[in-house]
Amino acid sequence: MTEPITNDFSIRIATPNGTGSQTSNLIIFRSLFHMGLAPSAKNLFPSNIAGLPTWYQIRVSPEGWQARREDWQILLPLNPQTIAQDLRECAPGTVVIDNGDMKGVDESLFEGLERLSVPFDQIARKEIADAKLRPKLKNLIYVGVVAERIGIPEESLRAAIDSIFGRKPAVAQMNFEAAQLGVSYAREHFTAPSPYRVAPARQTEGKILIEGNDAAAIGCVFGGVSVVAWYPITPASSLAENLITHVDRLREKDEEGRNRFIILQAEDELAAIGMALGAGWAGARSMTSTSGPGISLMSENLGLGYFAELPTVVFDVQRVGPSTGLPTRTQQSDLLLVAFQGHGDTRFPMLLPGNPKEAFEDSCLAFDLAERFQMPFFVLSDLDLGMNLWVSDELEYPEAPFDRGKIATDEVLARLDDWGRYLDADGDGVPYRTIPQKTTDPRTAHLTRGSGHDEYGRYSEDPEVYTRNLDRLARKVDGTVERTPAPIVQPGAGEVGIIAFGTTDYAVTEALAGLESPLPYLRVRAWPFHPEVGAFLRAHEKVVVVEQNQQGQLAQLLQIAFPELAPRIESALYYGGLPLSAEFVRGAIEEHTKVEA
Amino acid sequence: MSDTPTPTTNALGLTKGDYKGGASTMCKGCGHDRISEAIIQAAYDLGLDARNVIKMSGIGCSSKTPAYFIGRAFGLNSTHGRMPSFATGAHVANRSLVPLGVSGDGDTASIGMGQFVHLLRRNARMVYIVENNGVYGLTKGQFSATADRSSPSKRGKYPTEESIDLCGLALELGAGFVARSFSGDKKQLVPILKAALSYDGLAFIDVISPCVTFNNHEASTKSYTWQKEHDVHFHDPTYIPTFEHIDVEYEEGEVRDVQLHDGSHLLLRKLEQDYDPTDPLVASATLQSTRARGEILTGMIHIDTDRTSLVDGQSLTATPLSQLGEAELRPSREALAKVVAGYRLG
Numbered sequence: 016m017t018e019p020i021t022n023d024f025s026i027r028i029a030t031p032n033g034t035g036s037q038t039s040n041l042i043i044f045r046s047l048f049h050m051g052l053a054p055s056a057k058n059l060f061p062s063n064i065a066g067l068p069t070w071y072q073i074r075v076s077p078e079g080w081q082a083r084r085e086d087w088q089i090l091l092p093l094n095p096q097t098i099a100q101d102l103r104e105c106a107p108g109t110v111v112i113d114n115g116d117m118k119g120v121d122e123s124l125f126e127g128l129e130r131l132s133v134p135f136d137q138i139a140r141k142e143i144a145d146a147k148l149r150p151k152l153k154n155l156i157y158v159g160v161v162a163e164r165i166g167i168p169e170e171s172l173r174a175a176i177d178s179i180f181g182r183k184p185a186v187a188q189m190n191f192e193a194a195q196l197g198v199s200y201a202r203e204h205f206t207a208p209s210p211y212r213v214a215p216a217r218q219t220e221g222k223i224l225i226e227g228n229d230a231a232a233i234g235c236v237f238g239g240v241s242v243v244a245w246y247p248i249t250p251a252s253s254l255a256e257n258l259i260t261h262v263d264r265l266r267e268k269d270e271e272g273r274n275r276f277i278i279l280q281a282e283d284e285l286a287a288i289g290m291a292l293g294a295g296w297a298g299a300r301s302m303t304s305t306s307g308p309g310i311s312l313m314s315e316n317l318g319l320g321y322f323a324e325l326p327t328v329v330f331d332v333q334r335v336g337p338s339t340g341l342p343t344r345t346q347q348s349d350l351l352l353v354a355f356q357g358h359g360d361t362r363f364p365m366l367l368p369g370n371p372k373e374a375f376e377d378s379c380l381a382f383d384l385a386e387r388f389q390m391p392f393f394v395l396s397d398l399d400l401g402m403n404l405w406v407s408d409e410l411e412y413p414e415a416p417f418d419r420g421k422i423a424t425d426e427v428l429a430r431l432d433d434w435g436r437y438l439d440a441d442g443d444g445v446p447y448r449t450i451p452q453k454t455t456d457p458r459t460a461h462l463t464r465g466s467g468h469d470e471y472g473r474y475s476e477d478p479e480v481y482t483r484n485l486d487r488l489a490r491k492v493d494g495t496v497e498r499t500p501a502p503i504v505q506p507g508a509g510e511v512g513i514i515a516f517g518t519t520d521y522a523v524t525e526a527l528a529g530l531e532s533p534l535p536y537l538r539v540r541a542w543p544f545h546p547e548v549g550a551f552l553r554a555h556e557k558v559v560v561v562e563q564n565q566q567g568q569l570a571q572l573l574q575i576a577f578p579e580l581a582p583r584i585e586s587a588l589y590y591g592g593l594p595l596s597a598e599f600v601r602g603a604i605e606e607h608t609k610v611e612a
Numbered sequence: 613m614s615d616t617p618t619p620t621t622n623a624l625g626l627t628k629g630d631y632k633g634g635a636s637t638m639c640k641g642c643g644h645d646r647i648s649e650a651i652i653q654a655a656y657d658l659g660l661d662a663r664n665v666i667k668m669s670g671i672g673c674s675s676k677t678p679a680y681f682i683g684r685a686f687g688l689n690s691t692h693g694r695m696p697s698f699a700t701g702a703h704v705a706n707r708s709l710v711p712l713g714v715s716g717d718g719d720t721a722s723i724g725m726g727q728f729v730h731l732l733r734r735n736a737r738m739v740y741i742v743e744n745n746g747v748y749g750l751t752k753g754q755f756s757a758t759a760d761r762s763s764p765s766k767r768g769k770y771p772t773e774e775s776i777d778l779c780g781l782a783l784e785l786g787a788g789f790v791a792r793s794f795s796g797d798k799k800q801l802v803p804i805l806k807a808a809l810s811y812d813g814l815a816f817i818d819v820i821s822p823c824v825t826f827n828n829h830e831a832s833t834k835s836y837t838w839q840k841e842h843d844v845h846f847h848d849p850t851y852i853p854t855f856e857h858i859d860v861e862y863e864e865g866e867v868r869d870v871q872l873h874d875g876s877h878l879l880l881r882k883l884e885q886d887y888d889p890t891d892p893l894v895a896s897a898t899l900q901s902t903r904a905r906g907e908i909l910t911g912m913i914h915i916d917t918d919r920t921s922l923v924d925g926q927s928l929t930a931t932p933l934s935q936l937g938e939a940e941l942r943p944s945r946e947a948l949a950k951v952v953a954g955y956r957l958g
Contacts, residue, residue, distance in 0.1 A: 271930075273928060285727070293699060297701070450934060451666055
């Protein structure tokens with residue numbers, strides 16, 4: 016008998032959407048986390064409430080890799096719609112846990128697979144008395160079978176169930192008992208040792224389990240947001256929804272128990288950004304969260320925010336475009352849209368978090384930057400980061416105090432010889448912004464406008480005034496690099512370097528770790544680029560930019576920023592909508608580093 | 613200066629000149645300028661502190677006018693049709709700021725219809741004036757969505773689509789303050805503006821404001837002459853501020869007294885027939901019957917002082933959010949530690 020493969024495999028669970036299987040999948044995932052493993056979970060779900068196929072993929076690895084693994088070793092084909100496809104996609108030797116009722120399915124598809132049939136329906140009918148609860152509890156039976164086969168201890172299963180139903184002990188008990196039905200069945204019927212096992216590990220010290228949208232939401236609370244305007248859209252909705260919960264619990268109420276924040280669910284994204292910008296103009300920390308289609312709608316108002324210099328924070332949790340695209344799949348294809356959106360010459364700085372901890376930190380920081388630079392500041396996340404659960408480093412309390420930027424207060428006005436809303440008093444392109452009621456000085460009152468204006472906020476169509484203003488705005492945007500996070504450089508050997516941003520990091524890091532001598536790697540954390548990005552390009556003969564879009568959008572931004580280095584830049588692009596895998600990156604590296612004959 | 617007599621001042625010790633803005637760039641005789649004058653008059657009479665008002669607008673001729681009144685107040689000239697969202701955001705950020713919004717019929721009834729409708733639903737405190745002339749002035753005279761089908765253009769062309777009655781729409785959506793007036797009727801417009809500024813909620817005023825360049829010809833239903841000939845109203849409004857006593861004597865049943873949120877009063881003196889503006893059904897029916905007769909109903913069409921405004925409905929703190937600092941906004945280190953602990957097993 017061969018030794019089982021321990022802590023290095025993945026499980027794919029195929030179910031119809033909306034059948035309650037999410038909870039069961041989560042229980043398996045959390046049980047593993049309780050064992051000290053850092054599992055990864057990818058929820059590949061449809062844009063649908065109920066019925067369409069969904070796949071949940073749980074992976075364990077000795078290193079705790081979080082990227083999607085392309086193959087799987089255990090399959091639960093529990094969706095009749097996709098059974099044939101699911102079986103066909105299995106490698107020989109895959110363990111298949113099916114419900115035994117394979118009507119209409121070609122039995123030959125099971126050839127070469129390790130089939131374990133469990134009569135889920137019969138067990139449920141026989142053992143679960145409550146017909147109303149039966150459909151949901153039935154899903155717990157497969158949890159038990161999986162737990163028994165791969166070796167999840169009862170204690171971890173219990174802890175995972177309690178973590179979900181902790182407040183309802185009776186429900187937790189019912190779920191646990193249903194899972195035990197699966198455990199018992201597997202114990203009785205499958206006596207051959209399982210080829211895939213899990214063993215307790217120590218991958219989770221100092222780690223938490225969190226979705227990126229949730230981490231970003233907590234960041235907003237600690238960043239001091241007080242006006243939230245949003246419109247529901249996948250995959251950004253859970254950011255605002257989590258924020259509503261967190262801000263209500265965490266933000267201290269006033270003496271009369273009233274809220275020190277306001278949430279506005281707008282009628283559309285045009286209104287959401289209008290509210291956020293109006294609030295920023297009036298002096299509150301404001302934000303909105305959306306995805307690509309919402310950004311498209313917001314563009315005009317964002318242009319006003321750029322030109323009239325109004326602070327707010329905008330989250331773009333990217334999904335697959337163009338148009339409605341694949342609303343529940345992931346991509347990094349809004350980079351160019353966000354960077355240059357709106358008509359006219361605009362540039363919108365972006366923070367590019369690559370993991371939940373950075374999503375938290377960037378969210379928090381974005382409120383400082385929006386006020387410091389008096390413009391809409393972007394946090395560009397994606398569906399993979401936002402909606403999947405990640406084993407993440409713990410969130411750390413922000414040490415830097417709030418930076419409200421340059422404000423025209425009485426003291427400032429007394430100090431300045433000349434004051435104008437758009438006057439570059441300090442030579443850094445950043446004027447002193449006004450907040451209604453902030454001073455008693457009537458000079459600060461003016462009509463903020465998106466039409467041409469001079470240094471004093473007066474209407475102007477003068478070509479020189481206009482040019483001067485636009486150039487100052489450009490200087491201001493360039494200046495953001497002094498306060499945005501620097502790129503993260505991982506040294507390596509050789510002439511070929513890798514550049515990536517956002518969640519691509521997980522797959523790149525894993526792929527590089529598998530190389531005998533890892534390539535040098537730079538991860539961009541913000542745009543406009545820091546000078547270190549140019550230095551990295553200069554230091555390598557060839558740089559492969561790995562990203563999740565078709566047009567090589569990060570590569571294009573690099574070519575614009577460093578035109579003299581453009582010929583060194585090559586692209587490795589994945590844009591199918593599934594979370595990026597290390598297998599893809601490995602293949603791309605091989606392709607781009609092979610010596611031409 | 614020393615030779616001129618001391619000008620009259622208001623409760624704040626300010627002159628009417630202190631409420632003026634920059635020089636207008638509207639066409640000579642434009643109705644919009646009359647509305648700006650009425651706003652200046654109302655603000656001066658009320659003794660309005662310009663620091664507590666924010667002037668909001670969208671895009672179009674009307675939306676330029678905030679530059680021409682209350683120069684000491686901040687203003688935000690936003691994008692086309694989007695004034696409601698900017699005003700809502702600014703007001704919730706600082707609830708002590710009262711948005712005084714000026715929009716046009718294109719800005720509100722066409723491109724901005726979505727935001728206008730939701731602003732009415734949301735009942736954010738704001739004075740929302742539509743300077744209604746039935747045409748797009750700045751783009752040189754195209755029909756707007758409030759142009760009546762019976763109202764030809766200067767060249768004799770008629771609109772092919774039905775017009776929208778913004779007051780009717782506001783009523784339908786439950787607005788608590790619906791008025792219509794005429795830029796040429798300062799006597800009616802000024803007290804209505806004052807009442808709107810004292811109203812805690814969305815105060816909507818549709819002001820017929822003839823476009824002297826593109827829509828003031830004889831057959832136009834948005835011309836000075838047409839409005840003068842077809843205007844009907846059922847009461848004369850008088851606004852009594854909190855710092856004045858009601859010392860006018862009226863006969864029983866002659867006056868309706870509406871007390872506003874800040875303690876001021878809007879007195880509506882009855883004309884030929886009785887009209888109860890607190891009843892939305894009466895308002896709706898009267899609006900429709902006058903319209904059917906080819907009349908244009910002006911005055912305080914509907915008022916309801918019991919509606920809850922947006923910020924009160926949301927249990928918002930009395931301190932403006934814009935004045936809160938890190939101490940109130942950033943939770944403690946312990947609070948984060950507690951949150952993080954919750955994610956250890958999930």
